[in-house]
Amino acid sequence: MAESAAADGKAAANGAGGGGDAAGDGKKRADQAVAFHELFSFADKWDLMLMAAGSLGALAHGAAMPLFFLLFGDLINGFGKNQTDLRTMTDEVAKYALYFVYLGLVVCASSYAEIACWMYTGERQVIALRKAYLDAVLRQDVGFFDTDARTGDIVFGVSTDTLLVQDAIGEKVGNFIHYIATFLAGLVVGFVAAWRLALLSVAVIPAIAFAGGLYAYTLTGLTSKSRESYANAGVVAEQAIAQVRTVYSFVGESKALNSYSEAIQNTLKLGYKAGMAKGLGIGCTYGIACMSWALVFWYAGVFIRNGQTDGGKAFTAIFSAIVGGMSLGQAFSNLGAFSKGKIAGYKLLEVIRQKPSIVNDHKDGKWLAEVHGNIEFKEVTFSYPSRPDVMIFRDFSLFFPAGKTVAVVGGSGSGKSTVVALIERFYDPNEGQVLLDNVDIKTLQLRWLRDQIGLVNQEPALFATTILENILYGKPDATISEVEAAATASNAHSFISLLPNGYNTMVGERGTQLSGGQKQRIAIARAMLKNPKILLLDEATSALDADSESIVQEALDRLMVGRTTVVVAHRLSTIRNVNMIAVIQQGQVVETGTHDELLAKGSTGAYASLVRFQESMRNRDLGGASTRRSRSMHLTSSLSTKSLSLRSGSLRNLSYQYSTGADGRIEMISNADNDRKYPAPRGYFLKLLKLNAPEWPYAVLGAIGSVLSGFIGPTFAIVMGEMLDVFYYRDPNEMEKKTKLYVFIYIGTGIYAVVAYLVQHYFFSIMGENLTTRVRRMMLSGMYYLHSTISFCGANLSIV
Structure with a gap:
């Protein structure tokens, strides 16, 4: 509603001084979280069974690895201790x-069981959570959306918070549970x-974890700086493309390219550092x-030589302790997801548990056996919740007689649209009553009340579906003939019939595929189908042009017959009859009467003053339009054909444009350029290699590093196998000698590994970063030099 939006704008301006407190409250609210068990509030008996089965599966799955090491250690002993008794060894291996x-x-x-049960129950519970959240949102009164939530918050809650x-x-x-087990x-x-x-095995884990953590921290910092550098370079490129006409007019292509090259040079250096850090x-x-x-x-060799353990137990102890210790870190990595889920759950559950001040329940309130349509505001005092x-x-009183049309007029912010909001019971008065046939609407069942109102x-609210389904919102069980009759009465059937898909035409997001007049006529058809008493x-016509307004006004005149009609009017010319x-004015009714009666009051009347003001504004607009028209004609005569074609070419980025006149015809202009399918170029990988030719020596060094690093895993495995064999030497001196050898091989x-991985990642990062930088420069250069026409930039580029 017009002035509600304006009022909200004033509220934002008035509340600027308290922005700091609001920001603080928002931050505090964002940090609030529910207890973890509350996230399972929507679990039913089946979910409890799934969670129990999943938990048992996770415990068994987690304990399986240490159990494997235990069995494998015994198997190693079976090999090592029975080297001379092949029959016993065979029996042990078979067992x-x-x-x-x-x-x-x-x-x-x-x-x-672990994965399937937990994934399934998580999906089930979140589906229930989404339903409860949307149901709670739709149960809230309009004041909730003014003070507690915005549309973006709700969409974010459904799409993102529920996923968290x-x-x-x-x-x-x-x-x-798995990793804890x-x-x-x-x-x-x-x-x-x-x-x-x-x-001892547990003691070495922190050293390995510290090295990995330091690497991740360093790489994260460099990646963040690299993204920031790319963003700065992107700003330079965006300005150069968005202001392409200015760049061309001052022959500034080279300067723009140089600026972009300087901006991405820092990114190149950061890429080198990131490669070295990795x-x-x-x-x-x-x-x-x-x-x-x-x-x-x-130390395993020392303990075995001293008779404190054997090879199998040493293997079991080492691997069980190390894998177990590392699993604790993997378990803790899930805590971040739990924390985010608790914060998101707080925001969702807060809405779900909030009780609306206006209850929308079919069991709450009464119905009237017959509706006459008398509406009365009785000493109403009201302020918006925001x-x-x-x-x-303030003590606002006004009577709308049944079957009559009453127009409510006034200046901006006077409260015109608030009358509509209170009748629809979007809000309740602070004091006073709004009566329907002498019954306070607070005592009426809300759904029934709104069924009586059209x-x-x-700005008509259309949904991103077909014209038919938009009209059916007025009466979901209506027949096609009833829909067509309502559309005919609203002057909408003629233009709908000319559409390729007729009533099955998709109107687009908020009806963007239709003109303003067409959308308004569909909204009127929806209201007619409802056949409301009020x-x-x-x-309804203030945002339309003259031709559309006359068509829509004719449809409204049909709709108003025999109904109690409240008209909130901006154009006073539409309410003469x-x-x-x-x-x-200022929340009070200062004048009532017919058009002629109010004009008869002369210059002292509030209505007469509004009429004179609008007439003076219209005369000024007409005079200004005449002046602008003469200037435009003079300017048009001086424009060249080439200039005009260039100007029209810049409009080709529209995929569809509808143009509708008074006769209801609709014209669609399609942009064939947007529908072209560009096949992927052949041999593009070879072209990339060719572009990377200056860095081929680095590629060779990187490949050598890759080969060298590839030997690390097999070397580790071979040495470990030899070590296990050494654990069963009968000669302690020979065991000590071989143990030293393999220990030094591990150290070597x-x-x-440090050298091999450094060579691999550093030289390949040089290769990749140079290729990326070269392609970026070529792309911007190509935009200027290969397609150096304004029409290319106007029709084919979009800055995101």
């Missing part, structure tokens, strides 16, 4: 092979097998891990 089959079956079943909740109560809960089982198995080695980070992580293994295996200190009405706003017209006019492999 543990069968155990591994059983364990594999358990892992298959438990992992399926689903992330927190779905698969990640199973992951958390691995941690606990790993420590138990490791410490039972060989507590000294398990303790190489060093991964290399150091692998290096420290290899050196940690060297330390652990050295601005309770600004009174719109509303046509200044009709509210809130400046109404039964009564009420003039509102760690140093080797």
Whole structure:
């Protein structure tokens, strides 16, 4: 409604001084969170069963890895201790092979239960949450949207907040239980097998974690700086393209390209640093891990030589403790999702638990057996919830007789549209009553009340569906013939019939595929189909041109017959023939009467003053339009044909444009350029390699680094196999000698990993960053030089 929006604008201006407090309250609210168990408020019995099954599956799945290490350690002992007794060795291997089959079956079943059950229950609960949230939103009164929520907040809640909740109560809960089970089982198995080695293995985990964390922190910082640098370069490019006419007029193409090149040069350097940081980070992580293994295996050899453990138990203790300790970190990685889910859940549950002040319940309130249509405002005092200190009405009283048309007029902010809002019961008065046939509308069932009312706003609200479904919102069970009759009465049937798909034509988002007059006629057809006892017209024709206004006004005149009609009017010329006019000033009715009666009061009358003011404004606009028309004719005669064609060419970016006259014809202009399908170029990969030719030497070095880093995994595995063999040497001196050898190989492999990964990532980053920079420069240059026409930039480019 017109003045509600204006009033809200005033509220924003008046509230600017309190912006700091509002921001603080918003931040405080954003940081609030519900208890984790409250996120499961919409779980039913089936969900409880799914969560129990998923949790059991996660526990079994998590404990399976340490159990695997336990069995594998025993299998190693079966090999190592029975090297001279092949029959016993074969029996041991067969026994543990069968155990591994059983364990594999358990892992298959438990992992399926963990993932499937938690994902399914998470989806089920979030579906219930979305339904409850939307139901709660739709139950709220309009004041809720003025003070507590915006449309964007609600859409964000449905699309994003619910996904955060689903992330927190779905698969990640199973992951958390899984890794906690691995941690606990790993420590138990490791410490039972060989507590000294398990303790040492756990002690080296922080060193590995520190190296990985430092790498991630450094790379994150460089990535953030790189994005910022790219954003700055993007601003330069955006300005150069958006202001292409100015660039061309001052022959500034080279300057623009140089500015862009300088802007992305910093990004290039950051890319080099990121490549080096990645190489060093991964290399150091692998290096420290290899050196940690060297330390652990050295002490394992010492304990075995001293008879404190054997090879199988050493293997079990080392791997169970390390994997268990690492699992704790993986479990904690889910805490961020839980925290985000609790914050998102607070915002959703806050809305769900909020009780509306105007209850929309079919069980609440009464119906009237017969509606005559007498409406009365009785000593109403009202202020909008968003601005309770600004009174719109003070002891406002006005009567709308049944079957008559009453126009409400007044200046901007006088309260005209508020009359409509109170009759629709979008808000309730602070004091006083709004009566329908001498019954307070607060006591009436809200849905029934609104079924008796038809509303046509200044800006018609159409949904992104077909014309037929938009009209059917007035009466969902109406027949096609009833819809066509309503459309005919609203002067809409003629233009609808000319559309390719007729009533099945999609109107687009908010009816963008239709003109203003067409949208308004569909809105009127919707109101006619409802056949209401009361009709509210809130400046229904003020936004239309003269031709559309006459068509729409004719349809409205048909709709008003025999109904109590409240007309909120801006153009006073449209209300000359109404039964009564009420003039509102500063929340009070200052004059009532017919058009002629109010004009007869002369210069002292409020209505007469409004009429004179509008007439003077119209005369001024007509005079200004005449002057502008003569100037335009003079300017048009001086424009060249080339200039005019260039100007029209800039409009080709519209995919569809509808142009409708009084006869209801509709014209569609399609842009064939937007429908072209450009096939992907062939051989583009070879072209990229050719563009990368100056960096081929770096590519060779990077490839060498990749090959070298590829040897690390197999080397680690081979050395580990040899170490396990060494654990079963009968000669302690030989065992110590071989242990030292393989320990030093591990240390050497760690140093080797740092160099290999550094070479790989650094030189490939040089190659990639230079190619990216070169392509960016070529793209901007191509926009200027290969397509150096304004029409290309106007019709084919869009700055996002």
